[in-house]
Amino acid sequence: xxxxxxxxxxxxxxxxxxxxxxxxxxxxxxxxxxxxxxxxxxxxxxxxxxxxxxxxxxxxxxxxxxxxxxxxxxxxxxxxxxxxxxxxxxxxxxxxxxxxxxxxxxxxxxxxxxxxxxxxxxxxxxxxxxxxxxxxxxxxxxxxxxxxxxxxxxxxxxxxxxxxxxxxxxxxxxxxxxxxxxxxxxxxxxxxxxxxxxxxxxxxxxxxxxxxxxxxxxxxxxxxxxxxxxxxxxxxxxxxxxxxxxxxxxxxxxxxxxxxxxxxxxxxxxxxxxxxxxxxxxx
Amino acid sequence: xxxxxxxxxxxxxxxxxxxxxxxxxxxxxxxxxxxxxxxxxxxxxxxxxxxxxxxxxxxxxxxxxxxxxxxxxxxxxxxxxxxxxxxxxxxxxxxxxxxxxxxxxxxxxxxxxxxxxxxxxxxxxxxxxxxxxxxxxxxxxxxxxxxxxxxxxxxxxxxxxxxxxxxxxxxxxxxxxxxxxxxxxxxxxxxxxxxxxxxxxxxxxxx
Numbered sequence: 001x002x003x004x005x006x007x008x009x010x011x012x013x014x015x016x017x018x019x020x021x022x023x024x025x026x027x028x029x030x031x032x033x034x035x036x037x038x039x040x041x042x043x044x045x046x047x048x049x050x051x052x053x054x055x056x057x058x059x060x061x062x063x064x065x066x067x068x069x070x071x072x073x074x075x076x077x078x079x080x081x082x083x084x085x086x087x088x089x090x091x092x093x094x095x096x097x098x099x100x101x102x103x104x105x106x107x108x109x110x111x112x113x114x115x116x117x118x119x120x121x122x123x124x125x126x127x128x129x130x131x132x133x134x135x136x137x138x139x140x141x142x143x144x145x146x147x148x149x150x151x152x153x154x155x156x157x158x159x160x161x162x163x164x165x166x167x168x169x170x171x172x173x174x175x176x177x178x179x180x181x182x183x184x185x186x187x188x189x190x191x192x193x194x195x196x197x198x199x200x201x202x203x204x205x206x207x208x209x210x211x212x213x214x215x216x217x218x219x220x221x222x223x224x225x226x227x228x229x230x231x232x233x234x235x236x237x238x239x240x241x242x243x244x245x246x247x248x249x250x251x252x253x254x255x256x257x258x259x260x261x262x263x264x265x266x267x268x269x270x271x272x273x274x275x276x277x278x279x280x281x282x283x
Numbered sequence: 284x285x286x287x288x289x290x291x292x293x294x295x296x297x298x299x300x301x302x303x304x305x306x307x308x309x310x311x312x313x314x315x316x317x318x319x320x321x322x323x324x325x326x327x328x329x330x331x332x333x334x335x336x337x338x339x340x341x342x343x344x345x346x347x348x349x350x351x352x353x354x355x356x357x358x359x360x361x362x363x364x365x366x367x368x369x370x371x372x373x374x375x376x377x378x379x380x381x382x383x384x385x386x387x388x389x390x391x392x393x394x395x396x397x398x399x400x401x402x403x404x405x406x407x408x409x410x411x412x413x414x415x416x417x418x419x420x421x422x423x424x425x426x427x428x429x430x431x432x433x434x435x436x437x438x439x440x441x442x443x444x445x446x447x448x449x450x451x452x453x454x455x456x457x458x459x460x461x462x463x464x465x466x467x468x469x470x471x472x473x474x475x476x477x478x479x480x481x482x483x484x485x486x487x488x489x490x
Binding site for chain 2: 013016019020023024027028067068069070071097098100101126127128129132136147148186187188190191192202203204206207208211214215216217223224225226246248251252255256259260263
């Protein structure tokens with residue numbers, strides 16, 4: 001058995017160990033590799049940045065649960081920071097029961113930094129079953145769809161909700177999701193009510209959403225941890241964050257780069273080994 | 284290091300889950316079963332407080348809006364599946380859901396998926412575009428046509444058709460490559476998230 005054959009027979013746990021090391025080292029000793037802003041992140045940032053203070057609201061649909069939170073929660077928090085700094089009213093929505101906890105977590109981490117108040121700066125909408133029905137019902141009347149906010153306060157009594165009735169009063173629907181829900185928002189809501197839709201998505205789903213960016217059905221897109229890091233950098237550069245704010249996504253980008261380099265090396269070695277073994281067998 | 288017992292418990296569960304990388308073991312099984320149980324319990328609790336109480340109980344019992352009984356009964360028919368003699372009754376709620384969803388989705392899907400995307404492909408190559416964008420769009424349109432032809436099976440993939448379909452295969456392979464790259468990024472992000480929790484929230488060794 002030569003070295004290539006031994007390599008093809010390697011225990012996968014060695015690979016896990018290498019990946020673990022490549023993530024651990026840059027987290028403990030950051031290198032500070034640069035991250036460049038992609039046009040789609042910039043487009044989303046610019047769109048939100050141009051919304052006037054206390055003008056039309058943003059509806060953020062937290063379409064994710066803890067399984068994809070490491071990628072999507074930093075995104076949601078960065079966008080909330082942007083909105084709270086600019087005094088943009090935010091409606092927070094979760095279309096499935098397990099998504100509700102993510103809204104609670106994101107708001108808890110951000111609202112105190114900006115002294116954002118429920119009912120004045122943001123409204124936490126409760127879970128209502130029937131995904132498609134909820135999306136379409138908001139187009140008729142938000143207050144009738146939900147009745148109360150998550151804390152049980154009637155929506156009619158909230159100052160922020162005085163001027164918000166349906167999608168006509170919403171500047172952007174932003175779906176932060178690792179599922180197909182952003183497509184549903186674009187097709188069902190964007191097409192029917194002509195409201196602009198943006199997306200923040202996991203890296204796995206990012207590739208399939210590029211077509212919707214090309215058609216203009218999405219205003220912009222944050223793709224995976226890199227998208228979140230780009231957005232964090234944009235709001236940080238504009239001075240929308242406090243000095244001691246943790247840039248969670250940006251801190252993970254060194255580790256991302258290290259693991260990608262490892263993957264490239266492993267793929268190249270694996271291919272060399274494969275062709276060597278095939279050559280040996282052919283002899 | 285954290286003094287919060289919940290952070291310690293979360294760290295313990297994270298390590299239990301990671302132990303599967305070595306091999307299947309009772310610690311992993313414990314974390315897995317706990318996760319399933321807690322998820323179901325949490326979902327039931329949210330459904331009870333946010334859905335059953337304000338949308339079924341209060342309208343019927345407190346507000347005497349008895350018309351709410353009709354959709355409630357239709358929903359309850361879903362449980363007929365558990366009783367062999369009346370299990371056929373589940374067809375009614377399913378038929379309602381199928382009918383309404385199709386009615387809502389079909390016209391909008393044509394508009395949002397097929398018409399919009401076809402229109403965008405047709406108008407992608409138009410005069411006046413910056414040179415780089417024009418080249419990108421030409422490559423994209425060639426990709427759309429050749430990939431669609433690869434999935435056209437009424438002509439044998441030989442001769443010109445075979446060559447065109449072969450170009451389509453290349454486009455599909457490139458798409459798979461891009462998806463794989465993104466998938467690696469996604470999976471590594473999950474690991475980064477957990478390690479950040481262990482190193483920052485639990486051990487406090489990173490900022």
